[in-house]
Amino acid sequence: MLAAKFSDLITPQLGHQLHQRKLLNLGFMVMGLVAIMVALFTLAALIIHMAMSGWPRLSTWEFFTAFASRRPERAGILAAWVGSLLVISVTAIVAVPIGVAAGIYLEEYARKNWLSELIEINVTNLAGVPSIIYGLLALGVFVYEFKFGRSVLTAGCTLALLILPIVIVTTRESLRSIPQMIREAAYAVGATQWQVIWHHVLPYSIGGILTGTIIGLSRAIGETSSLITIGALTFIAFLPESPFQGKPPFVSWEWLNSPFTVMPIQMFNWVSRPNPEFQVNAAAAGTVLMTMTLLMNGFAIYLRYRLRQGIKW
Amino acid sequence: MVTSSSQTMQRLDSQFPIKAEVRSLDFYYGQSQVLNDINLAIPDRQITALMGPSGCGKTTLLRCFNRMHDLYPNNRYRGEILLDQRHNILSPTIDPIEVRMRIGMVFQKPNPFPKSVYENVAYGLRVQGRTQRSDLDEKVEAALKSAALWHEVKDRLKEPAFNLSGGQQQRLCIARALVTNPDLVLFDEPTSALDPMSTAHIEELMRQLKAQVTILIVTHSLQQAARFSDYAAFMYLGKLVEFQKTTKLFAEPQDPLTQSYLSGSVG
Ligand SMILES: Nc1ncnc2c1ncn2[C@@H]1O[C@H](COP(=O)(O)OP(=O)(O)OP(=O)(O)O)[C@@H](O)[C@H]1O
Numbered sequence: 001m002l003a004a005k006f007s008d009l010i011t012p013q014l015g016h017q018l019h020q021r022k023l024l025n026l027g028f029m030v031m032g033l034v035a036i037m038v039a040l041f042t043l044a045a046l047i048i049h050m051a052m053s054g055w056p057r058l059s060t061w062e063f064f065t066a067f068a069s070r071r072p073e074r075a076g077i078l079a080a081w082v083g084s085l086l087v088i089s090v091t092a093i094v095a096v097p098i099g100v101a102a103g104i105y106l107e108e109y110a111r112k113n114w115l116s117e118l119i120e121i122n123v124t125n126l127a128g129v130p131s132i133i134y135g136l137l138a139l140g141v142f143v144y145e146f147k148f149g150r151s152v153l154t155a156g157c158t159l160a161l162l163i164l165p166i167v168i169v170t171t172r173e174s175l176r177s178i179p180q181m182i183r184e185a186a187y188a189v190g191a192t193q194w195q196v197i198w199h200h201v202l203p204y205s206i207g208g209i210l211t212g213t214i215i216g217l218s219r220a221i222g223e224t225s226s227l228i229t230i231g232a233l234t235f236i237a238f239l240p241e242s243p244f245q246g247k248p249p250f251v252s253w254e255w256l257n258s259p260f261t262v263m264p265i266q267m268f269n270w271v272s273r274p275n276p277e278f279q280v281n282a283a284a285a286g287t288v289l290m291t292m293t294l295l296m297n298g299f300a301i302y303l304r305y306r307l308r309q310g311i312k313w
Numbered sequence: 314m315v316t317s318s319s320q321t322m323q324r325l326d327s328q329f330p331i332k333a334e335v336r337s338l339d340f341y342y343g344q345s346q347v348l349n350d351i352n353l354a355i356p357d358r359q360i361t362a363l364m365g366p367s368g369c370g371k372t373t374l375l376r377c378f379n380r381m382h383d384l385y386p387n388n389r390y391r392g393e394i395l396l397d398q399r400h401n402i403l404s405p406t407i408d409p410i411e412v413r414m415r416i417g418m419v420f421q422k423p424n425p426f427p428k429s430v431y432e433n434v435a436y437g438l439r440v441q442g443r444t445q446r447s448d449l450d451e452k453v454e455a456a457l458k459s460a461a462l463w464h465e466v467k468d469r470l471k472e473p474a475f476n477l478s479g480g481q482q483q484r485l486c487i488a489r490a491l492v493t494n495p496d497l498v499l500f501d502e503p504t505s506a507l508d509p510m511s512t513a514h515i516e517e518l519m520r521q522l523k524a525q526v527t528i529l530i531v532t533h534s535l536q537q538a539a540r541f542s543d544y545a546a547f548m549y550l551g552k553l554v555e556f557q558k559t560t561k562l563f564a565e566p567q568d569p570l571t572q573s574y575l576s577g578s579v580g
């Protein structure tokens with residue numbers, strides 16, 4: 001009875017209109033849910049299908065410890081995953097310092113004028129350049145000009161170029177999220193600009209920077225076309241020399257000059273074979289690649305969560 | 314009548330030595346002039362309050378003293394601030410970092426670094442390259458004692474500063490400003506984000522502090538200015554309207570603008 005009285009307070013017109021507004025709300029909710037479901041379901045279906053097709057090979061240890069082979073049941077991904085690991089290491093070592101330094105310079109030091117505007121627009125645009133273009137550039141610069149050869153070093157540098165814009169942009173965004181109050185507090189006790197950056201701005205934004213970097217690296221690990229352009233091998237039956245040696249000087253840089261292959265190229269190679277048994281290998285390699293990417297992204301999420309703890313503004 | 318600032322300074326001169334003297338200071342954010350011919354003499358080891366309606370330029374004036382405006386492009390000063398009657402700290406030949414090592418600042422909102430209590434206070438020494446542990450320990454303890462915080466935090470020095478209450482955080486920021494033994498400490502509405510208890514605590518602290526350091530404080534609260542400042546300046550639209558001993562300013566304000574502000578009809 002009370003309820004009836006309460007809705008009596010609203011005119012029938014308003015009540016009708018409220019009903020319509022609620023309906024619209026519900027409509028959008030359902031649409032959004034469906035959209036998300038379609039996206040998630042497609043992705044999940046792809047991954048599950050791939051993992052199931054690849055399972056016969058994935059379940060054998062030899063798949064990870066064998067080189068590529070003409071015989072599908074003996075072919076493995078050893079050269080590919082070692083190659084991916086080495087190339088990504090070079091990429092990280094090259095892209096992170098340069099990208100972070102460029103981000104710091106642009107955000108903290110560069111004066112805001114038309115030149116820095118232009119650079120900013122260009123960096124953002126670079127992120128959208130097709131990767132095969134980077135491959136062509138690298139072929140000209142690293143392979144022919146610098147004579148790096150079709151090597152791990154060339155591949156690492158190429159992918160570094162590719163992800164540099166991502167690293168720069170995320171670095172700048174992370175730096176920008178540090179409140180001005182904190183910087184001023186440090187300046188107010190007599191810190192120099194470098195001290196403010198090194199003691200405060202960088203440590204507090206490192207979570208965001210690392211997250212962006214890892215997401216960039218996880219993009220690089222799946223990169224194929226630019227590496228084919230610079231001449232990655234598709235069939236390789238040896239490993240680069242180990243960076244760690246048993247005798248002095250204990251480290252070796254030979255691996256940088258070694259020819260290489262990487263996971264996506266190995267996969268591409270198998271996919272293009274007519275023999276259906278190779279398709280199983282391709283699915284298995286795809287699953288491994290997917291797992292690597294997901295693991296890196298998961299690690300990025302974990303880092304962001306971990307490094308933000310205890311920092312609040 | 315607008316009290317002529319030079320007269321004021323003469324009179325104040327005879328009572329206390331002057332710590333810092335502002336002379337015909339103009340200040341511009343880009344093209345817009347925010348401070349207009351400010352003249353003000355800040356007595357040594359006294360509390361001087363800056364009052365005035367919102368937007369009149371109190372914060373802007375305060376931030377001239379430690380050259381905070383130098384951090385942003387297009388800010389311009391004209392005029393002088395003489396420290397100890399000798400050094401014009403606005404001079405382009407003087408390094409703002411040197412100025413900031415001698416003039417501390419406490420902000421409106423407590424802004425400790427996301428580091429330990431100890432590191433927050435020690436930071437002012439660390440930037441100077443001082444690393445000797447015993448030296449740091451001693452200075453940090455002294456600063457925390459001056460900021461009336463030592464007894465509350467002496468067992469929590471390694472804890473993150475964010476674990477402290479708002480009032481404790483603000484006193485931590487005061488300790489951080491005191492650790493380098495500054496000549497002058499600037500406070501920009503230091504209690505406006507705090508509850509009445511913490512506010513009372515910090516006011517009491519300032520009364521004790523003035524024995525060792527000159528204090529310049531911006532405050533929105535007339536009662537607060539009346540309660541603990543020795544000198545008070547009233548600003549209006551970028552100008553210094555009146556500067557007096559606090560008791561005198563509140564008892565017999567000279568300028569009609571000050572009168573109406575104090576009676577609550579302006580600002
Ligand atoms: N960075 C800036 N750029 C341009 N104008 C500014 C800037 N900061 C402040 N102003 C302007 O300068 C004038 C004085 O500002 P200021 O912050 O000094 O006032 P205030 O007296 O401290 O006010 P409140 O009591 O509200 O803190 C205001 O009109 C303000 O809009």
Ligand SMILES: [Mg+2]
Binds near residue numbers: 371
């Ligand atoms: Mg202000």
